[in-house]
Amino acid sequence: MSKAPVATAIDRSDKRGSLGLLLLIAGVIVGVGVAAAFLAGDQVRVLIVGVLSMLAMIGVASLFGFAIGLFTTSWRSSRSDLTKAIVDSSKEAILVTDADGKVIYANGAYLKLSNAATPQLIKPVERLFSGAADVSEAIYRLAQAARQEKSLTEEVRIGPAGDPHGEATWYRIRVRPVTRPRGAAALWAIQDVTHEREGHENVFQELQQAIDYLDHAPAGFLSVEPDGAIAHINATLASWLDHDLASFAPGRQKLADIVAGDGAALLSGASGPAGEVRTGSFAIDLKKRTGHTLPVQVIHSVAFGSDGAPGASRTIVLKRGGEARAEEGGEMRFARFFHATPMAIATVRRDGALVRHNAAFARLTSTAPASDNGERSVLHAVSDRDRDKLTSAIAAAAAGQVDIAPVDATLAGDGGRTARLFLSVVDETADQGEAAVVYALETSEQRKLEEQFAQAQKMQAVGQLAGGIAHDFNNMLQAIIGYSDLLLANHRPTDPSFPDIMQIKQNANRAAGLVRQLLAFSRRQTLRPRILALNETLADFSNLCRRLIGERIEFDLRHGRDLWPVKADVNQFEQVVMNLVVNARDAMPNGGKLSIRTSNVKADEVDTARNEGMIRADHVLIEVQDTGTGIPPAVKEKIFDPFFTTKEVGKGTGLGLSTVYGIVKQTGGYIYVDSVVGEGTTFRIYLPRASAEDEAEESATDAPAASPDAPKPRAPDLTGQGTILLVEDEEAVRRFAERALTRHGYRVLVAESGLEGLEVANAHQGVINLILSDVVMPEMDGPTMIKELRKSRPDARVVFMSGHAEDAFEKNLDEDVKFGFIAKPFALKDLAETVKKAMAG
Numbered sequence: 001m002s003k004a005p006v007a008t009a010i011d012r013s014d015k016r017g018s019l020g021l022l023l024l025i026a027g028v029i030v031g032v033g034v035a036a037a038f039l040a041g042d043q044v045r046v047l048i049v050g051v052l053s054m055l056a057m058i059g060v061a062s063l064f065g066f067a068i069g070l071f072t073t074s075w076r077s078s079r080s081d082l083t084k085a086i087v088d089s090s091k092e093a094i095l096v097t098d099a100d101g102k103v104i105y106a107n108g109a110y111l112k113l114s115n116a117a118t119p120q121l122i123k124p125v126e127r128l129f130s131g132a133a134d135v136s137e138a139i140y141r142l143a144q145a146a147r148q149e150k151s152l153t154e155e156v157r158i159g160p161a162g163d164p165h166g167e168a169t170w171y172r173i174r175v176r177p178v179t180r181p182r183g184a185a186a187l188w189a190i191q192d193v194t195h196e197r198e199g200h201e202n203v204f205q206e207l208q209q210a211i212d213y214l215d216h217a218p219a220g221f222l223s224v225e226p227d228g229a230i231a232h233i234n235a236t237l238a239s240w241l242d243h244d245l246a247s248f249a250p251g252r253q254k255l256a257d258i259v260a261g262d263g264a265a266l267l268s269g270a271s272g273p274a275g276e277v278r279t280g281s282f283a284i285d286l287k288k289r290t291g292h293t294l295p296v297q298v299i300h301s302v303a304f305g306s307d308g309a310p311g312a313s314r315t316i317v318l319k320r321g322g323e324a325r326a327e328e329g330g331e332m333r334f335a336r337f338f339h340a341t342p343m344a345i346a347t348v349r350r351d352g353a354l355v356r357h358n359a360a361f362a363r364l365t366s367t368a369p370a371s372d373n374g375e376r377s378v379l380h381a382v383s384d385r386d387r388d389k390l391t392s393a394i395a396a397a398a399a400g401q402v403d404i405a406p407v408d409a410t411l412a413g414d415g416g417r418t419a420r421l422f423l424s425v426v427d428e429t430a431d432q433g434e435a436a437v438v439y440a441l442e443t444s445e446q447r448k449l450e451e452q453f454a455q456a457q458k459m460q461a462v463g464q465l466a467g468g469i470a471h472d473f474n475n476m477l478q479a480i481i482g483y484s485d486l487l488l489a490n491h492r493p494t495d496p497s498f499p500d501i502m503q504i505k506q507n508a509n510r511a512a513g514l515v516r517q518l519l520a521f522s523r524r525q526t527l528r529p530r531i532l533a534l535n536e537t538l539a540d541f542s543n544l545c546r547r548l549i550g551e552r553i554e555f556d557l558r559h560g561r562d563l564w565p566v567k568a569d570v571n572q573f574e575q576v577v578m579n580l581v582v583n584a585r586d587a588m589p590n591g592g593k594l595s596i597r598t599s600n601v602k603a604d605e606v607d608t609a610r611n612e613g614m615i616r617a618d619h620v621l622i623e624v625q626d627t628g629t630g631i632p633p634a635v636k637e638k639i640f641d642p643f644f645t646t647k648e649v650g651k652g653t654g655l656g657l658s659t660v661y662g663i664v665k666q667t668g669g670y671i672y673v674d675s676v677v678g679e680g681t682t683f684r685i686y687l688p689r690a691s692a693e694d695e696a697e698e699s700a701t702d703a704p705a706a707s708p709d710a711p712k713p714r715a716p717d718l719t720g721q722g723t724i725l726l727v728e729d730e731e732a733v734r735r736f737a738e739r740a741l742t743r744h745g746y747r748v749l750v751a752e753s754g755l756e757g758l759e760v761a762n763a764h765q766g767v768i769n770l771i772l773s774d775v776v777m778p779e780m781d782g783p784t785m786i787k788e789l790r791k792s793r794p795d796a797r798v799v800f801m802s803g804h805a806e807d808a809f810e811k812n813l814d815e816d817v818k819f820g821f822i823a824k825p826f827a828l829k830d831l832a833e834t835v836k837k838a839m840a841g
Contacts, residue, residue, distance in 0.1 A: 093190035097124060097146070099183055113190060125173065125188050129156060142175050146186035149177040155193065170197040215245075220296070220317030226310050228255045228268055237317055242289040260285040260293050261342075265363030267300055267313070274308040277301060284359065286317075294319070344419075344440035347426060349433045350398050352379035352391065356434075364411070364419060364440055378438055382409040382419075390421065397423045397436035408443070417444040473511070474803035478825040479732035480508040485828035486739065512825050529567045529667070531690050534598055534620060535559040541574055545581050545596075552591035560599035566620050566687040567694050572663045579660050580624040580683050587628025587681065595625045601686065611686070614670050618689035625682040631675040639673065718832035719745040720839050722769035726750050727757040727785065728801075729777040733824075737772070737831065744832050754780025761789055768796050770838055775802035786817065799838050801826070 087094055093110035097103055103122050106114075116122045129139050138154040145152035153174045172193045178185045220237030224230055229251040238245040241258055256264040263284035279301040285293040299316040344364045346357035354361075354376045365381035378394075379387050386409035396404050404423045411417040422439040484505035491498045538557060546555050577596070584594050601619045608614055631639065640661040664671045668688050675681040724746050728734035731752075738748045749764060751757035754777050761768060771789065773782040786798055799820040822834045 093188075095125060095188040095190075096178065097186050097188070099147075099185070101126075104185060110190070125175075125190070129158070129171075129173075138173070142173055142188075146175045146177075146188075149184055149186075151176040155197075168194075170194045220319070222315050222317065224255050224267070224313045224315065225251070226268075226312070228264065229253070230255060230258070231312055240288075240294060240317075240319060241286060258286055260287045261359055263359045265359055265366055267298070267315070268362075268366075274304055274306055277303045344438075344442075346378065346438045346440075347434040348378050348394060348436055348438055350394065350435040352377040352394060354378060361438075361440065364442055378421075381412055382421075383412055386410060393421070393423045394436050394438075397425050400425055411442075417442065418447045419443055474824040475730040475733050477508050477512050479730070479736055481505060481512070481825045481827060482733070482736035482740065482831075484508065486736070489828070508825070529569050531565050531695055532568055532570055532573065533563070533565055534573075534622065534687075535563050537570060537573065538577070538596060538598065538622075541577060542596075545577070545594075548578070548581055549585045549594055553585060553588055554591075554593040556593060556595040558595070558597045560597070560621075562600070563598055564600055564618065564620050565690040565695060567690045568667045568687060569663075572667070576660045576663050576685070577622075577624070579657065583657070584624065584626035584628060584681070587626055587630075592627040592680075594627075595623070597621075597623045597625070599623075600689075611670060611672055611684075614686065619669070619686040620689060622685040622687070623682055624685075625680060627680040630677040630679055631673070631681055632677055636673065636675055640671075718829070718836050720836055721745055722839055723747045723749065723764075723766060724770045724772055724835070725757060725761055725764075725768050725796075727752075727754065727771070727773040727777070727782065729753055729774060733774075740828050740831055741772075741835065744835075746835070753777050754782065754785035757785050758788055761793065768793055770797045770799060770835065772799050772801065772835065775800050786819075790817070797838050797841070799834060 088107050090107055091109055093113045094107040095103065095110050096105040101124055103124060106122055114123050114128050126139055126143050129135055135156045138156050142152055142154055155170060155172050158169045158171065170193045172191045174189045176187055178187045215235035217236055220240060221234040222230060222237055223232040230248065230253045231250050233248045235245050238248060255268060282298050282300060284298060285295050288294055297318040301314045303311045305311060341358065342360055344361035346361045347355045349355060379390060382390055389407050390409060393404050393407050407421045409419060409421060411419055419440050419442050424437045426434045426437055484501055487501045491501065542557050549555060599621050601621050603616045603618050606614055606616045639657050641658065661671060664685055670686040672684045673681065724741055726734065726737055726748050728737060729752055734750060738750055741748050749760050751760045773785060775782040782800055799822060801822045801824055803824040820834055820838045822830060
């Protein structure tokens with residue numbers, strides 16, 4: 001734009017009065033008065049009336065003059081003149097437009113900017129700035145803001161007119177609404193900010209130049225945030241690590257991604273007092289993109305805020321490879337090995353304050369809080385209960401004692417980590433007040449394995465005890481239930497003793513349920529696994545769950561999509577869910593929500609860190625979650641222990657969750673529990689996905705479903721013929737089975753042990769159609785006896801009866817041996833059906 005001539009402001013907001021008009025009116029009044037002096041009579045009266053009329057007109061005209069601004073008071077005029085003078089002389093171009101976009105006011109700076117010598121040549125801002133698309137867009141946004149009575153600021157760049165090599169001009173344009181009596185107006189302010197922009201560009205160029213210097217400096221540089229994220233890395237260090245600098249976006253990589261071993265813990269473990277800067281020098285190894293290590297020396301600086309929190313670090317990296325390695329001194333070599341060793345090593349003063357430590361020690365004590373003066377102490381790295389033992393050990397080392405017993409301590413923090421600390425005397429050349437050398441080995445995994453082994457031994461011992469008790473108890477219950485069936489067969493329901501016999505049998509069955517729980521815990525119960533669709537099983541079981549929890553608890557069952565089949569015993573699975581549902585109900589006495597969810601967990605989705613001992617394979621997950629009181633940590637460790645219960649005496653056997661654990665484990669699954677006191681508990685059960693072979697095998701053995709129109713089958717005939725060898729060491733069970741089989745038409749040969757069974761079989765000259773034998777017997781067990789009998793009677797069918805699971809003794813038989821099985825305690829009808837089926841082949 002060319003320079004405009006000097007122009008004054010143009011103001012159309014107010015209309016000025018006319019001094020000449022005022023003098024003319026005053027002259028007319030004086031002339032009328034002079035004429036009245038020379039006239040008399042009627043003429044005087046007429047003249048006076050005319051004068052009064054003229055004065056009235058003048059008064060009315062004055063009122064209109066004040067209203068339209070023709071006249072004004074002196075104080076208002078002086079205030080307006082001062083304000084106007086300030087705006088008129090402003091270096092900023094000022095323009096005021098009304099609601100229709102017409103110019104009301106423009107100061108001299110705006111007239112100069114727009115080259116407007118006269119009011120007719122004034123251009124509004126929309127017409128003044130035109131040209132490039134980005135300028136037009138900015139002006140359009142400003143105009144829209146003016147119409148909507150909003151404030152807005154834009155900066156536009158105006159290129160040199162007709163001179164492509166000339167300098168461009170930057171303008172900052174602001175618009176804001178102005179309130180006035182005659183309606184809204186928009187105030188435009190335009191300021192030349194070219195010089196300011198040039199200053200910013202110079203600063204930016206200097207900054208870019210400084211960054212370029214830093215990027216290509218002969219030393220590496222990086223800055224790390226307190227959380228370990230890399231905020232900046234220069235090109236030199238990126239080149240050393242064989243990385244593309246463009247891949248290092250701020251926060252994308254962590255310090256541990258480029259530092260080998262425990263060096264990251266060493267750098268991030270810096271501590272210091274509030275408001276100070278701590279600088280240290282370390283010899284560490286960096287990791288290249290290729291996997292090789294790069295030995296470096298780092299000068300690491302960290303500033304601590306007023307609250308003691310560390311800020312972003314500033315680290316200079318000096319390369320020590322290549323030729324520098326050959327010139328490396330012994331001290332530098334030792335520093336590298338010192339920080340690379342996996343054993344945590346540190347020297348401490350008498351008060352436990354750390355003097356020197358390696359990277360492994362920094363990682364081991366990363367959760368330890370700093371003391372008030374910003375220093376880290378080995379005493380703060382252990383729990384309160386172990387602090388006195390460590391203090392005594394440090395004092396013994398400082399006193400020159402040689403044989404100091406190692407200190408087993410729990411590390412500070414919530415992780416429950418443990419370590420064994422060895423202390424030794426510092427040599428005489430030690431400085432900085434060093435009192436002892438501390439060597440530490442983390443024993444968390446070792447301690448956890450020891451606890452798991454001890455728990456496994458305890459569970460195995462209790463399981464063997466429970467299994468033994470269950471075996472003997474089953475024999476007693478077998479006799480009670482069996483003889484009850486014999487009595488019931490000889491009594492009608494109308495007999496007075498019939499209800500008493502039924503009570504005996506029902507209570508014996510209840511006792512048998514308790515024995516099954518013991519066997520489930522010891523994983524020795526008999527399971528009848530089959531392919532299950534868990535969504536259908538849970539849907540059928542949901543009505544019972546709703547009745548168990550009552551109306552005060554909300555029940556939510558969510559099925560996973562396309563759930564994989566599993567192989568499990570449906571009755572035992574329902575018992576698992578029922579136990580968990582009952583426990584959840586008891587944990588929500590005031591109501592709450594119980595949720596059961598199912599989902600598939602692929603092998604690569606298995607979280608082995610969270611689920612200890614779980615193998616990577618496809619599983620189906622069943623989650624049982626409640627919003628109850630939660631389980632305290634001390635109780636959580638014992639919930640699967642047998643006979644452990646938090647319920648009142650007489651309200652729980654303590655076998656519920658141990659039974660759940662045993663069933664899940666015997667099925668090949670895993671169970672874990674997450675709980676927060678006051679928030680609720682979640683049990684997670686993982687069952688292995690059924691294999692294609694299992695599904696094919698079950699499909700081949702499934703019998704066709706009966707037609708709904710088929711006639712109801714008659715009661716089966718359980719009588720039969722043939723010779724049965726009965727081998728049972730428990731007299732009551734043996735006598736019951738003998739009577740029961742004899743009543744059903746069989747000839748029974750009886751033996752009290754495996755050896756006697758061999759003798760009876762060898763003495764019998766006829767055919768033995770079936771061998772019915774107990775499993776656990778003195779002198780010779782059932783499977784061993786069957787091996788011997790098959791040599792002389794290979795065609796005899798076999799049925800085992802036992803309180804243990806059949807797979808517990810199946811491994812003791814030859815693979816070609818086919819046998820039936822009946823679990824103790826059994827009813828009379830169950831025995832007859834099993835024998836009938838076995839005799840029929």
